[in-house]
Amino acid sequence: MDISGLTGDLFAALAPAATLPAPATPPAATPVPVRPAPARVAVTRVQAQPRQLWVALSLPLLALSPDTPQDVPVVVVEDERGRPTVVACNALAARQGVSAGLGLETALALAPELGVQRRTPSLEARRLEEVARLAMSFTPLVCVEPPDGLLLEVRGSRQLFGGLTALLGRLRTELARRQCTARLGVAPTPRAAAWFARAGDERPVESAAQLGGRLNALPLAVTRWPAVTQEALARLGLRRLGDLVRLPRAGVARRYTTAVLAELDEAYGRLPAVRRHYRAPERFTTALDLEAEVGNQALLEPVLHRLLDDLGRFLEVRAAGIHACSVRFTHRGRAPTVLTLRRSELAGGGGDWHRLLYEHLARLKLPAAVTALSLRSGVLVPLPATSSLLPGLADPAGTGAEAEWLIDRLKARLGEAAVTGLCLVEEHRPEGATRCIPPTLAGRAAEGRDRLPAARRPLWLLAEPRPLTVRGGRPWLDGGLVLESGPERIESGWWDGSEVARDYYVARLAGQARLWLYRELGDGGVRWFWHGVYA
Amino acid sequence: MTAKLDAWLADSPLGASTWRARSLAATSEPTVPSGWARLDAHLPGGGWPLGTLTELLLPRHGVGELSLLVPALRRLALADDDAARWLTFIGAPHDLHAPALVQAGLPLARMLLVRVAGQRERLWAAEQALGSRSCAAVLVWLDEVDDRALRRLKLAAVEGQGLGILLRPLRVRAQSSPATLRLLLEPTAEGLAIEILKRRGGGGERLGGVLSGS
Numbered sequence: 001m002d003i004s005g006l007t008g009d010l011f012a013a014l015a016p017a018a019t020l021p022a023p024a025t026p027p028a029a030t031p032v033p034v035r036p037a038p039a040r041v042a043v044t045r046v047q048a049q050p051r052q053l054w055v056a057l058s059l060p061l062l063a064l065s066p067d068t069p070q071d072v073p074v075v076v077v078e079d080e081r082g083r084p085t086v087v088a089c090n091a092l093a094a095r096q097g098v099s100a101g102l103g104l105e106t107a108l109a110l111a112p113e114l115g116v117q118r119r120t121p122s123l124e125a126r127r128l129e130e131v132a133r134l135a136m137s138f139t140p141l142v143c144v145e146p147p148d149g150l151l152l153e154v155r156g157s158r159q160l161f162g163g164l165t166a167l168l169g170r171l172r173t174e175l176a177r178r179q180c181t182a183r184l185g186v187a188p189t190p191r192a193a194a195w196f197a198r199a200g201d202e203r204p205v206e207s208a209a210q211l212g213g214r215l216n217a218l219p220l221a222v223t224r225w226p227a228v229t230q231e232a233l234a235r236l237g238l239r240r241l242g243d244l245v246r247l248p249r250a251g252v253a254r255r256y257t258t259a260v261l262a263e264l265d266e267a268y269g270r271l272p273a274v275r276r277h278y279r280a281p282e283r284f285t286t287a288l289d290l291e292a293e294v295g296n297q298a299l300l301e302p303v304l305h306r307l308l309d310d311l312g313r314f315l316e317v318r319a320a321g322i323h324a325c326s327v328r329f330t331h332r333g334r335a336p337t338v339l340t341l342r343r344s345e346l347a348g349g350g351g352d353w354h355r356l357l358y359e360h361l362a363r364l365k366l367p368a369a370v371t372a373l374s375l376r377s378g379v380l381v382p383l384p385a386t387s388s389l390l391p392g393l394a395d396p397a398g399t400g401a402e403a404e405w406l407i408d409r410l411k412a413r414l415g416e417a418a419v420t421g422l423c424l425v426e427e428h429r430p431e432g433a434t435r436c437i438p439p440t441l442a443g444r445a446a447e448g449r450d451r452l453p454a455a456r457r458p459l460w461l462l463a464e465p466r467p468l469t470v471r472g473g474r475p476w477l478d479g480g481l482v483l484e485s486g487p488e489r490i491e492s493g494w495w496d497g498s499e500v501a502r503d504y505y506v507a508r509l510a511g512q513a514r515l516w517l518y519r520e521l522g523d524g525g526v527r528w529f530w531h532g533v534y535a
Numbered sequence: 536m537t538a539k540l541d542a543w544l545a546d547s548p549l550g551a552s553t554w555r556a557r558s559l560a561a562t563s564e565p566t567v568p569s570g571w572a573r574l575d576a577h578l579p580g581g582g583w584p585l586g587t588l589t590e591l592l593l594p595r596h597g598v599g600e601l602s603l604l605v606p607a608l609r610r611l612a613l614a615d616d617d618a619a620r621w622l623t624f625i626g627a628p629h630d631l632h633a634p635a636l637v638q639a640g641l642p643l644a645r646m647l648l649v650r651v652a653g654q655r656e657r658l659w660a661a662e663q664a665l666g667s668r669s670c671a672a673v674l675v676w677l678d679e680v681d682d683r684a685l686r687r688l689k690l691a692a693v694e695g696q697g698l699g700i701l702l703r704p705l706r707v708r709a710q711s712s713p714a715t716l717r718l719l720l721e722p723t724a725e726g727l728a729i730e731i732l733k734r735r736g737g738g739g740e741r742l743g744g745v746l747s748g749s
Contacts, residue, residue: 403621403669410649410660418650422643424633434633439647441619452634459601459636460629512722513597532632533597 053155053206055138055168056185056193057175059131059148060100062124063088065117066179067291073111077104078119087119121147131182133286134174137313138167143190143275149197151190151275157317164204177306187211190275191267195222195241212268216242223263229256241267284314284325287374293332295369300329301361305354307375312349320380321346325353330372337366341412344404348383352405359412407439428492429500430461430531455488455504458516458532465529468517475517475528481507484514506534567698570606571745578716579735583607586696588689590714592732594705596628598720599727602639603745604674604700609640611671611698620671620697621647623664626657627676645671658684665699666691672698679707689713708732 063076073093077084084104096111108114124147132150135142138161141153154167161167168184175182185196186204192215196205199222205214218241220233232255238244244252245264253261265271286307294300304327315321323346329337341356410419421439425432468475475481486505502518509515516532566582568575575581583589591600608622622645624631633643649664651657654677661675665688673695675688685701692699701714708719717733723743730741 402667403619406621406663406667406669407647409663414649414651414656414660420648420650422631422633422636422646422648424637424643430632430634434630436648439621441621441644452638457632457635457638459605459632459639460597460627461632462629510724513595513599515597532635533629535597535599535601535629 051155052153052188052190053158053164054187054190054193055152055154055171056145056187056190056195056197057131057135057150057152058183058185058194058197058200059128059150059180060183061088061090061181062127062131062148063119064090065123066127067289068117069115072115073098073113074115074117075104075107076117076119124148130287131175131178131180133284134178134310135171136317137174137284137310138171138317140318145194149194151193153190160313160316164206168204174310187214189267189269190273191263192269195267198222198224208269212245215267216240216245220244223260225256225260225263229260232256283379284311284322284377285374286310287372289372290370293369293371295366297361297364297366300370300373301358303373304357304361304375307373308353308357311375311377312353314377315349315380318380319348319383321348321383322378322380323347325375325377327357328374328376329366329370330374331366331368332371334368337364339364343408345401346381346383352408356408356412359409363413403441428490430457430490431465434461453488455485456506456534458514458534460533460535461516462531462533465518465531468528468530470526470528475507475530477509477515477530479510479512481509481515481517483507483517487519490518502529504531565696567607567611569603570610571603573742574729574745577731577734577740577742583698583700584715584735585698587692587716588685588699588701588712588714589716590701590703590712590718592703592705592708592717592719594721598722600702600720603720603727603729604672605639605641607698608672612642612645614671619645620669621645621664621667623647623649623670623673625649625660625664625673625675626651627674654678654680658688661688662691664695665697666694668695668697670695670697672700674700674702676702678704679710682711682713686713 063078064074068074068090070090070092073090073096075086075089075093075098078087079085086098086100086102086104086107088100089098089107093107093111093114098107098110098114102110104116128144128146128148128150132142132144135150135152139152139154139157141156143151145151154164158164158167161170164186168186171184172182183197183200184202185193185198186202186206187193187196188205188208188211192205192211195215195218196202199218201214201218203214205211219239220230220241220243223230223241233244238247241264245268249261262271266273288303288307290303307327311325322343324340324342326338326340329339331337339360341353341360343352343356347353407419419439420436423435423437425435427433468477468481470476471480484506487503488505489501489503491501492499501521503521504516504518507515507517514534515530516534518529518531520527520529564580564587565585566578566580567585568582569578578584591603593600611620612622622641624647626649631646631648636643636646647664647670649660651660657675657677658680661673661677664670664673664675673692688699688701705719712733714733715735717731719730719732721728721730725743727745728741728743729745731737731739
């Protein structure tokens, strides 16, 4: 049935007299708000355009903590009209006949060994938030629908995953990995998607043309309208949404609440949907409690890669990159170990983070078993226009990127200090003339050439000048050293307390290397030192 | 200095003609001139081979191995001005002295120094650098390593297509090596002597007095 079939004349059954004219129903392609949005604070308007595609997640077991035992029947209860009522149960309880909505006494009658948990809304909200963050790695537009729903607008991002089917597959996989039971509904309007999800009808509705017909078949219970409304509708013999939309609008509006009509219109795409966006955090954070303490690092690797996968998708859909992220390993009864992955350049969600992690893990020594893991990114920065929106195609093949990548890997495994570049310092003392700096390929080719010493310097300088013995008045190192040239007087450093006064010579060790020596000009006689090698 | 050396080499009794004929036909693989004309004449393709390994065996550090390589390093660094690549030193026994590098005409900004202690880390770093197209040259100081590790490095060098130089102690001479070119450096009173232990299409020549000028 087409949406256009949802017209006022079908509401005649409840209309007192003649059929009321239907509200000006614009074609679905150009919806126009027919009434002000329901008063809610701080909302972002999301037009229910047919150009959107929503995936709704219904999380029926959200009230059930993930570490709920599987081998005993467990229910979560909440007081409803003064009576403890089941809101969720585990699979074993369900097999014994327990279901949501039952009173606790009935449930206990069905399953005498029932474990009972009281509902904790704050915990539930946190779990929902966690799933929302996962959802953020599939699209930037996520709405949280408490207590147990999420909405993802995926029209823009589905191509990233190779189409809707692939995206849903990935989403299901990720949810399953988190032991998160979810039903997925797909529709052009958010409310319809949510209703399909609640109904457990997972066949996607991608076009507006199919929407009305598919919605009509849903039971009214998916709307979660107040019990009084539901009961009244049931008394009229109305079971499905289709039954209701055939009624005259005015009658429905009068008899029930305007919210009923508004929600119907929203679901059928006749009214813009109003949703509060889940605010994209400017960092990516995710945490994972391990089921058991893990001491073997190799077992942590796949888990870490999974967290990085989430991070990668999160960055990809935002066309953003980060410079660093850190992994936190929680141990029992001691301070956590934090591993920071750092890149020289802004890096998006490509595979490079995995390789970098791998290098780090090779060096990492965890002091104790790990009970939980978390991953937190640095601040997100938009990637430049040639972004990684098409992962794999936008591979940074340039030498520049490869150069940075090499540095990142080397540093990751060997440490920052082990990987350096060099620069020249204007300093007379040879030992102060070289400074290690972070490696950079930035061209400074002719640097300092005009301030170079006239005499040739050795390519290698010893870390510490090595004292030489003197035999027969000649400096000695495995043999007599023959002075070839010199002296070059170097005097400096009096201003910072490391005064030197040296005469440098180039010397040859018989038939071997040429060395750079100096004779110290001090009060305590002549002392010779070996300082460099003309390698 | 090079001109002076070339002049010296030209009238050396060790004429290059015999070897030149063989070497000119020897290879189509990319090379970079060593900058020492007489050595180049003995090297297939007229220079250090790229995209593979060259092994320099040293009786001790500092016999002139760096000076021998400097002209090629300079050439490599100046050749790729628009796509700058690293000149990578892995596990060098001493610290490089920046003023000397500048005097030698090497751009400091291209220098990448990797300090590694253990042999395992050294091999790992070498493999990374040799395999990266961002390295114009990789110099690795290596002790005794097994043949398989060297083969891995050679595979990496094929990938990276840079100049791959292994600097190793003389005592590994008897061990087999997958290096394409293997030279033994010997300081003599007349300067650095080079014995070509292995090269494509032969080996066994000895060049006296390379690097004798200063």
